[in-house]
Amino acid sequence: MASTFMRKWFAGDSGDDPVAVEAYGAMTTAFLQSDQLITAIEDGVTAARAIDPAGQVTQQWAPIRERHSAATATYLQLQRPGPDSPYQSAPIYQECTRTLEQVCAEMTRFRNRFSDSLGRARAAQHMAVQSAQQARLDANAAVTALDDAENLPFLQYPSVIAAVDVLAAQIRKLDAVTDSAHRRDVAGAVTDAAAAVHAALAAAPGRGIEAQNAVRSIATRISAVATRAEQMGPARSALLREFSAACSNDLVDNDRVAAAASAAADQELRAARAEIAAARPESALAHCSSARDHLRAADDAVDAVTHRLRSLREIRSDPAQAADKVRFRLRDAQQLALQRDLVGEWGSVLDAQVDRIDRARAALTGVHPDYWTYMTDLEAIDRFINGVVDRMRGRA
Structure with missing residues (x-):
């Protein structure tokens, strides 16, 4: 009984054609070789395609891959469905074997020709995967930092919110990217965004002092602009006395411009102080920035009058x-x-x-x-x- 069972699985059954059995074995060996080759090559081609979809590697591989698929389909059709299935004639197996061997030869030549390109592509893909993994670790660390008790008071700061929004957007890009050529760039952007979250959290405790210093500086500048604005009246009078009206017609409203800008700066200063009292230092800093813009406008209006008088006197002298x-x-x-x-x-x-x-x-x-x-x-x-x-x- 045992010998009868073994003959059903291996060559030697008197009902099987030994040549067909041998041809079938050769065909199977050729298929396994082709499968090993395609496994060794395909990942490199996939990596190369991601870098250059229209490159030589992709173009040269496509027809070889198609021929291998066709040969594989033939091989699968010729497989015996079970140990009791009869072998077909040897020439059928031999023809499939020749096709598989030809495809193997093509794949071998392809691998030898593009070995450097495939190696570089695999290395690039590996680095892209590593970069993406590191980026996710960096992102997770940034998110974990947001949960630290010491950082909870700063989560509503605009700088922190903005940094978190950027990080979330970059993570979405990393999740969506399929091109390994761009994955490293996106991963780098995620890492930078995570670093920005840490930086925003690190800077947050000092925003209060920064805002208080800015408010004091703005108050001093408003006073200085008011003092300088007092020079505008005498300078404007000198312009009208010493030069034709055409020389200063464009400056006739500068005193009102300077006064309006100074008043706007003072209003921003009051708003900044209110934000500091409400423990919103970054909003206070935003008001201080607006106050500086208004003060620059006031300075420009004052300077335009005094500089005009000085310039005209220089021109008149020579x-x-x-x-x-x-x-x-x-x-x-x-x-x-x-x-x-x-x-x-x-x-x-x-x-x-x-x-x-x-x-x-x-x-x-x-x-x-x-x-x-x-x-x-x-x-x-x-x-x-x-x-x-x-x-x-x-x-x-």
């Missing part, structure tokens, strides 16, 4: 000097055009600036010449010359 500075830059530009053989392109353009300077100088007439227009005209000519120089030097 009008020719201002024109000579522009003429000096013009001569440098003309020399550059000669040195670079660009006279044909820029010579007439630069020569025209001489007339512009002369016309600006000639317009200074009357008891109260329009020094402001003179100054702005010279500045416009100077900017134009600088633009031509940049073009000649290839910078624009």
Whole structure:
């Protein structure tokens, strides 16, 4: 009985064709070899495809993979469903064996040809997986830090909320990314976002002192701006006495602009103090930032009047000097055009600036010449010359 059972599973049963049995065994061996090869190659191809979907590795592998699939389908059709199933004729098995061996040879050549590319792709994929794993550990550590009792008072701080929102968004991206080429970048973004959460929590305890210092600084600046604003009246009067009205028409509302900006800064300061009293230092800092913006506007309004008076007095003391500075830059530009053989392109353009300077100088007439227009005209000519120089030097 035992010998009869064994003959059903192994060669030797008198009813089996030994050649067919041998051919069947060879076919099975060829299939197992092909399966081992495809297992060794496929992960590298998958990694390479993720890096370069249209690359040579992907293109060359596709037809080989299709031929292997077809050969495998044939092999599966020829498998005996059970030990009592009869063997088919040897040529059928031999034909399938030849096909599998050909596919094996193709896969071997492919592996040898692209071994470096496959190795690099596997390494990149491995690094991407490691980066993603580390990023998740970093994210988990950041989330755990949020649960620490010492950090609970800071969870409603805008900086902490913003950092947590960014971390959550980056984690969602990491969960969705399937391309190993981008996984490392996304993982790096997760790690950076986790670090930002830790940084926000670390900075949070000092926000209260920071806000108090900012409030004191803003209060001092508001007082300083008010003191400087007192100079605007005398400066405006001097402008009207010493120069034509056209020289300061655009500054007529600067006192009101400065006053309005200072009042807005003071309102923000009061709001900041209220936020500090309500234990919301970051909101206080936001009000302080707005107060600084208003104070800059107030400073600019004050400076515009005092600087205008000073600039006009300088121009009036020596009008020719201002024109000579522009003429000096013009001569440098003309020399550059000669040195670079660009006279044909820029010579007439630069020569025209001489007339512009002369016309600006000639317009200074009357008891109260329009020094402001003179100054702005010279500045416009100077900017134009600088633009031509940049073009000649290839910078624009």
